Amino acid sequence: MAAEVSSGTKDPARADKVGADDYLRIVDIRKEFDGFVAVDDTTLSVRQGEIFALLGGSGCGKSTLLRCLGGFEKPTAGKIYLDDQEMNDLPPYERPINMMFQSYALFPHMTVEQNIAFGLKQDGHKRDAIARRVDEMLTIVQMTKFGKRKPHQLSGGQQQRVALARSLAKSPKLLLLDEPMGALDKKLRSQMQLELVNIIEKLGVTCVMVTHDQEEAMTMAHRIALMDSGRIRQVGTPDEIYEQPTSRFAAEFIGSVNMVNGRIEEDMADYVTIRSPKLEHLIHIGHGVSGFEGQEVSFAVRPEKLSIGKTEPTQPHNKAEGIIEDIAYFGSHSVYHVRLANGTKFMANFANMQRWASESLTWNDKVWVSWGENAGVVLTS
């Protein structure tokens, strides 16, 4: 299933507004549990006002890294600086960092108002100042009517709003979100993603979130760090991560991809050709690649970048013939699974722009898949 790259939620002017490039600096952080390395010498910088996502599968170390930021885990080695202040030796209750916990961890014996006021009370603010701030937060998350309720009297989405208000009430320098949508159903999830981003951006708070859901990371974050077995594999904006993966892992983790292995046959300044044993025709890349002739590489191309049709394309390369083995209908588009004569499989998306396709393709049809010379990426690692 292809991930939808949506950056519409994020304010495009935002990129200019962000402040210091290294507001949060994570330098060579390492965390071991009984010899198991959860986070392996990780270095990261997060800009002021940025929403930054740590994305990865379970056990990739993203949550451990987040807990190191919150102060709940002590890194084995390395330093964390926030706004040029070292965080390592500060306990959680002295860090200017607040966290929205997975499944929220709202205090069950306190009302919504008391939950939000809890952090403010610890700072010894005056009672009326606290009340004013609580009202303000309730307005921001649109929960003014529910201030006197207890958490168990709220729906999942409402609990999330309260959790967000509680973690933002102290105006933290850094907001941590641990799987923010984990406890919501799918429909509510996409709505809350947009709302959460709007609130966080309105307040201008720097935010690091952890998620295993690539769509969530792409929808919410300005930049994403893709993590795997304790290491960061790639850092970039959602479209960079999606369109320019730098490794096979990155290409396969985000969205779906067609990948074939081959060797560089011609390595020119302005084009490269790749010979793959799986393909009858050459792969032609319309730009230079840092590699050498004869090097083993992988060629990755997203399904939506493939064209599919019954007639043979005129171009001499970047094409393959096969039969349609399977069709997955998604409403907005269909995914055709094409099997080549040698068994290699390609996925091609076909947008369902008309309610009745002009050229209807069906099972066992002989078809050609083809792609442009800038459609795919060459991966060397």
Place this chain on the structure above:
Amino acid sequence: MNAPWLKKLLPHPRWSVISVPYVWLLLFFAIPFLIVLKISFSTLAIAMPPYTPVLEYIDSALTLKLNLSNYLALVTDSQYFHAYISSIKIAAISTLLALLIGYPIAYVIAQMPPSSRNIWLMLVILPSWTSFLIRVYAWIGILKNNGLLNNALIGMGIIDEPLKILHTPIAAYIGIVYCYLPFMVLPLYTNLVKHDKRLLEAAYDLGAKPWKAFFKITLPLSKAGIIAGCMLVMIPAVGEFVIPELLGGPDTLMIGRVLWNEFFNNRDWPAASAVAIIMLMLLMIPILIFNRIQQREMEGRLT
């Protein structure tokens, strides 16, 4: 057996299950209670049994004679009043001590890795496996003037003369707290072990120091466990007879001893019954309050 009229006549099978506790309560609680209540309204008599009947049928006249003097005596004779107050005081202080000792024990066990929790719980319960009376007698051996404690303290040169602990209220407190501690620890543990650790992390995250997080989060959330533990200690402690009798001194006046005296020394069954009934009433009040609180919490959770 399958005839429909018979099915209608016979109670539903589920009643055979539900009725067991009801029959039990009727036989071993309600009927004895009514008998004691009846005796408490009778008059002392030198007879067998040693009281006059409340309900009499003589010469086709049914007479119900309720003698209130037993209850009036409880009000007028300050000895009873003092015994009640003293019992409640001793039980309340013991309960508080048991809470102060039991809470940290339950808390520490709940924090332990799950594998070792059961071992420590066993160690808390284990003493209850020996006879209650033997354990109380053992305390005599520890607390008496030339007992273990005094010998040890003198041996270490901390004191010159033995401390007089046995046959003082202190010994009674030690005995009650010791015997009832498991009943405090168990409900507290059951409550504390269910606490979500992330709530404390959230409190730290919001700026609460560990001790403050304990008082703001852990303590209020363990309220149900505290109430249950206190009930389990307080209620039997009020009526306790053996421990104050064996360990306490002549000034350790408790209602259990008054009951004993009325029954066995004065053979005044009606007065003893009245004392028992009033004691039951005194104990019912906290139980009812406890039930009310629990019910309210349950309702709050449902809406």
